[in-house]
Amino acid sequence: MNKPKVVVTRRWPAEVEAQLKEHYDVQLNEFDIPMTANELKLALQTADALLPTVTDVLNADILTVDNKRAKIIGNFGVGYNNIDIDAAKAQGLVVTNTPHVLTDCTADIAMLLLLMSARRAPEGERMIRNQQWTGWTPTQLIGQKVTGKTLGLIGFGRIAQAMAKKAHHGFGMNILCFAPSQPDPAIMADLQATRCTTVEELLSEANFVSLHCPGGAATKHLINEQRLKLMRPSAHLINTARGDVVDSKALIKALKEGWIAGAGLDVYEGEPAIDPEFLELNNVSLLPHLGSATEETRIAMGNRVLANIAAFFAGHEPDDKVV
Ligand code: DGY
Numbered sequence: 001m002n003k004p005k006v007v008v009t010r011r012w013p014a015e016v017e018a019q020l021k022e023h024y025d026v027q028l029n030e031f032d033i034p035m036t037a038n039e040l041k042l043a044l045q046t047a048d049a050l051l052p053t054v055t056d057v058l059n060a061d062i063l064t065v066d067n068k069r070a071k072i073i074g075n076f077g078v079g080y081n082n083i084d085i086d087a088a089k090a091q092g093l094v095v096t097n098t099p100h101v102l103t104d105c106t107a108d109i110a111m112l113l114l115l116m117s118a119r120r121a122p123e124g125e126r127m128i129r130n131q132q133w134t135g136w137t138p139t140q141l142i143g144q145k146v147t148g149k150t151l152g153l154i155g156f157g158r159i160a161q162a163m164a165k166k167a168h169h170g171f172g173m174n175i176l177c178f179a180p181s182q183p184d185p186a187i188m189a190d191l192q193a194t195r196c197t198t199v200e201e202l203l204s205e206a207n208f209v210s211l212h213c214p215g216g217a218a219t220k221h222l223i224n225e226q227r228l229k230l231m232r233p234s235a236h237l238i239n240t241a242r243g244d245v246v247d248s249k250a251l252i253k254a255l256k257e258g259w260i261a262g263a264g265l266d267v268y269e270g271e272p273a274i275d276p277e278f279l280e281l282n283n284v285s286l287l288p289h290l291g292s293a294t295e296e297t298r299i300a301m302g303n304r305v306l307a308n309i310a311a312f313f314a315g316h317e318p319d320d321k322v323v
Helices: 014-023 037-046 085-090 103-118 121-129 158-171 185-191 199-205 248-257 295-313
Strands: 005-008 025-027 049-051 072-074 094-096 150-154 174-178 208-211 236-239 262-265 284-286
Touching (some): 005 014, 005 037, 014 025, 014 295, 049 295, 094 295, 103 158, 103 236, 103 262, 103 284, 158 174, 158 185, 174 199
Parallel strands (some): 005 049, 049 072, 072 094, 150 174, 208 236, 236 262, 262 284
């Protein structure tokens, strides 16, 4: 029997690519150059499965291309706001993602950004690299204490809960959350967490606010000028979710004018482009979308995609079917 044909849009960890080669007639992206819209359309017309990443925008124009051969889109990533899900569904395409395997690593990055921002780590590192450090002083780079403070999580899914565990059990932090549905009472009890009824309430009470909601139209600019003004002047905002959840211009204003003390960002509106004004600010810690970037997690994400497409081609429902 002929092996199904699959197109992978970017480089994946070598051992997962080896598995793909073994089981499929696979087209890899040796040079890791992002595919154009036309190349993505052609892939849908010539392959049985398209395996994109969170940076490949699969909009309605691409998904409705004529003469499609593809039946499944196996996204390498838990977030799938890069895919027009309604269009995929209307086209009868199955879409899968990679949940669970990146929960802890993304929560670790959120905690890292929280600590970097609170303790002004990037400023300290710059001082040393620029050979400007003349020694310890009692007033140098004074930040905010993290232990015992209040962390507010907007969105309370797996990643937020993993961060809350690290923050509560590791740093003695008090946990607030804003979640659309009632979280599991056992989890709330373990974290001694309080559910806020509004985003506004959470923003005004938390010392640190971390964003964990999905991207897309429903959450675009959830954090805007009005809401940033509700935060404490000593508070820090952490975003490891999606860039467009925060209005970047409003955040830049908030950081410049001292409405909040700092921000830690792993994701950006329109990334990889970054508003150049962020680069001029000392009170923002910037990482290049590293949430899931560990050896273990990236391999596990690839394996999750492999399992999803294997199930599909065997005639079963993939575990991580989104539509
Ligand atoms: C995801 O999987 O959604 C992440 O943003 C990529 O690490």
